[in-house]
Each structure stands twice: as C-alpha cells, then as structure tokens.
Amino acid sequence: MRGHLMRQNPLQSINLFHESLINSVDLDHFTLTFALKACTLLHQFSIGRQIHSHAVKLGLFSNPHIHSKLIHLYAVAGRMDDACKVFDEIPDPDSVAWNSMLEGYALNRDTESLLEFFNRMLKRDAVSWNTIIAFFVETGEYEEAMDVFQSMLVKKDSLPNRITLVSIISAVSQLGALCQGKWLHCYLDRHRIELDENLASALINMYSKCGSVEGAVHVFELKRWKKVDAWNAMIGGFGSTGHSLKAVSLFADMLSAGIVPNEISFACLLNACSHGGLIEEGKEFFSKNDERIWHSTRDRALRMHG
Numbered sequence: 001m002r003g004h005l006m007r008q009n010p011l012q013s014i015n016l017f018h019e020s021l022i023n024s025v026d027l028d029h030f031t032l033t034f035a036l037k038a039c040t041l042l043h044q045f046s047i048g049r050q051i052h053s054h055a056v057k058l059g060l061f062s063n064p065h066i067h068s069k070l071i072h073l074y075a076v077a078g079r080m081d082d083a084c085k086v087f088d089e090i091p092d093p094d095s096v097a098w099n100s101m102l103e104g105y106a107l108n109r110d111t112e113s114l115l116e117f118f119n120r121m122l123k124r125d126a127v128s129w130n131t132i133i134a135f136f137v138e139t140g141e142y143e144e145a146m147d148v149f150q151s152m153l154v155k156k157d158s159l160p161n162r163i164t165l166v167s168i169i170s171a172v173s174q175l176g177a178l179c180q181g182k183w184l185h186c187y188l189d190r191h192r193i194e195l196d197e198n199l200a201s202a203l204i205n206m207y208s209k210c211g212s213v214e215g216a217v218h219v220f221e222l223k224r225w226k227k228v229d230a231w232n233a234m235i236g237g238f239g240s241t242g243h244s245l246k247a248v249s250l251f252a253d254m255l256s257a258g259i260v261p262n263e264i265s266f267a268c269l270l271n272a273c274s275h276g277g278l279i280e281e282g283k284e285f286f287s288k289n290d291e292r293i294w295h296s297t298r299d300r301a302l303r304m305h306g
Helices: 002-006 010-022 029-042 045-057 064-076 080-088 095-107 111-120 126-138 142-155 162-175 178-190 197-209 213-222 228-240 244-256 263-276 279-287 291-304
Strands: none
Touching: 010 029, 029 045, 029 064, 045 064, 064 080, 064 095, 080 095, 095 111, 095 126, 111 126, 126 142, 126 162, 142 162, 162 178, 162 197, 178 197, 178 213, 197 213, 197 228, 213 228, 228 244, 228 263, 244 263
16 A cells, blocks of 8 residues: 555555455554545545544554544545544644644634644644744745744744745745845855755745845855756746846756756746847747647746736
8 A cells, every 4th residue: 555655546555445444454553544645645535534433443543643644634625623623532642743733724724723723832843833934925924924933933942944944035035025035045054054956946036036136146056966946946037137148048058067947947938038038049949849848838938927
C-alpha cells in the first residue's frame, strides 16, 4: 500500500485494503494509516469513515498516526465537527494532532476558529506558526501575516525556518515594503541561512516588486548554481520593471547555461517582450521551441493579463 502511494496510485492502495478485509488479513495501524491517506487523496470520505470504525473496533484508534490522518481526512471533507470529535477523544494530543487541527481550520478558511485554536495551543512549533502565516498570505491579509511573524520573533518558542521566511518574504513583496524586505534579507545573513532555490526566488521577486532591480540582481548573482525558478524570477523581475532587453538577454543566457525553460519561463519572456515592444525577439525564441509549450504559455499569459 505504501508503495502504491509513493507511486501516486492511491486507488490501488484502497483496492489492496479491500482485499485485506476480504481475506481476513490482520490489520495494523500502518495498514489503516495508508488506507486513510489514500481515501483523503481520492476524496473517498465514506470509505474513510468505515476505516475510522475499523480503527475503533480493532483497538487501534489510540495510535497518534491514525489520529492525525483522521483529522486530515475530515478537514479535507469540510467536516471540522468530526475532526473536533476525533481530537477531543485523544487523551493527550501530540503536536501533530494539534497542528492537524490547525491546518484543518486553515484549509476550510475558518479564520475565527483558526485563531481561537491557535491561542489555545500551549506549545507552538514552526509548523503552527507557518500555518497561520501562510493562511494570511494566501488570503491576501499581508499585514496580519507580518504581525504574526513579529509575534513569533518576540515569543521565541520557535525559530523561523525556510518555509516561514519564504511566506513572509512573499507578504512583503505584495506590500511593496522594501525596508522590511531588506531587514529579512539581513536576517538570513545574520543567521547564516543559506539561500536555497525557494528563498532566492522569493528574494528576487521581492526586490523586483519593490522596485529594486539592483537588489534582485545581487541575489541572483549570489546563487552559483541556479535552477529554473531563480532564472524565471529574475527574467520576470526584469520584465516587470521595464528592462525588457535584459530579460530577453537573460533568457538567452539561461538557454546557454543548459537550463531547460518551462511554461513560466516563456510566460515571463512573453510578458517582457510585450511590455518592451520586442515582438520579433519574442517570435524568434518561440519559433525554436515546442508548439505545445507555446500554446500553454500563451494561455497562461492571457490569464495573467486578464
């Protein structure tokens, strides 16, 4: 069952679970955990409820892995009342159970319950804080995300990790708050947090959206080994700040470096060519590439520009 899940074939996991029941195979918490995960992925919530009953009958409900998978199943189904019942039946919930409930409220966009539950938590880890910050970023409440991040720094019960920083840099980007963005960049340097692809891309986007092309270029050049995301961020940054020729030149450099462009790469290039009036340059690049990519890129670009 685990193998099928790893190969992204949850339906086969469910089939194996049914075979286990038919053949009276002894079930353990691993079997039920994998089956619950498969049900969640397939949105087979009625089967998930049956597995819940099996867990109770077999005396396996006390297993913490089953708790968290059941909470997640009900959260995805939009049944937070059932998720609460599972949580309330746990004698001593661990951090995974607490965070599963928190993520459930975030998934269902229940701000009031999310914050009430967060405030109930006696101990919060990075996952807890990241859930709240990411929630506010995803719902466009960037100031609130910044306030939560400041509280995280003040309380010091958990240090920000890379996921925290990517989320909060994204919030800063949307606010156009260059001073806070620079402070976050300094925070990374002070704490010797190495720029991975996600952090580098987030910083490049932040500097570009805040109008500091120099800052974006500085981060881009710091990355010795760059993957396509960092290239895309810098090409997009040039395009959005009126440096269309530099965007086209950088796209050519990306190709020369052996980086395979994706749909986002072409969308960024198309955006730069469109804004800079570089119609012929754009046609030249697109004529050399797969027609399928061109069509998907064109559709993406049209969505971007309304």
